């Protein structure tokens with residue numbers, strides 16, 4: 001088991017006081033805090049070897065390029081991909097999904113084709129498909145969610161058909177923390193010849209994820225939700241699919257050659273190797289370096305330990321929250337089927353009221369609909385309060401959280 005108190009030593013921000021109270025950070029599903037190792041790695045990059053990558057032959061550029069490539073390799077190992085050719089650095093989950101939509105979907109979807117999307121998706125796995133369908137005219141079909149927030153697998157099996165070209169689902173819901181059986185969905189999808197795009201924004205930071213074991217075609221996730229910096233994220237794609245895809249953005253780095261043909265008066269362009277074919281322009285090099293440090297840190301902690309710690313906290317918080325009379329928790333009550341995300345409401349108070357009250361005691365949670373409005377509609381909610389945990393959270397913090405919620409009930 002991991003020791004959150006030892007881990008906290010590495011997170012400078014956790015020493016802060018907010019409104020004269022020790023900071024309790026329960027907004028980890030939105031973004032996580034950064035350990036010293038990540039902050040130092042970025043600082044060291046800028047202090048010692050800052051240069052552009054893959055462009056110059058001088059020492060600094062060679063060093064920066066090596067670091068940036070190592071970051072791809074480290075991420076590839078972390079999710080059990082075949083190598084850095086399958087790892088494209090992007091800004092985050094949102095950009096990764098848009099990349100698939102526009103680089104793959106724009107050319108492959110039309111007319112009667114269908115894309116299946118679940119109703120528990122973050123807007124970033126809904127909006128790009130709806131936008132693209134307005135251009136290409138294919139169908140976006142939604143797979144429902146049961147009252148406890150779990151995916152309706154029966155509905156999925158009824159919805160999938162030979163027309164389905166892509167199945168888009170989150171591995172873990174950012175509202176309820178429900179872990180979807182991605183392996184089962186991928187197996188069925190592949191039987192129908194459909195590809196599978198998994199939104200791993202809430203799973204890669206919290207679970208041991210193997211793209212080979214899940215047998216998925218694409219996986220999107222964000223560095224900032226797994227101790228890394230903002231502005232860096234990952235699209236994993238199976239090599240053979242990425243090889244066949246055309247690039248998303250055009251510019252420098254993603255080309256092998258651009259030559260002007262004096263007869264046609266046009267430029268002929270050939271693409272660079274993977275993954276650079278999908279990384280046009282100067283990339284977020286320091287972000288990649290920071291992400292590599294985050295991945296190394298998580299590997300040291302051990303992803304099994306991360307999962308076990310969060311499960312213990314989730315079990316504990318749900319037990320303690322039963323003491324509260326006016327608080328309602330949404331989603332499944334069994335901590336083993338979910339990650340450490342607790343959506344809740346308090347009778348008579350808006351989610352923003354709850355969040356502001358908690359903030360006055362130094363406790364940071366999220367309020368609103370968490371970019372997942374369709375799921376809130378399913379729960380008949382306009383919004384919810386959400387507490388989400390990570391490796392540095394403790395039982396003591398949960399005790400304090402429940403204590404303050406008791407005060408909110410009085411209020």
Ligand SMILES: Cc1ncc(COP(=O)(O)O)c(C=O)c1O
Nearest residue numbers: 092093094122124174199201222
């Ligand atoms: C499940 C899920 N998907 C996608 C996103 C979007 O991530 P980003 O804003 O880093 O692109 C989030 C962020 O909250 C998320 O929780």
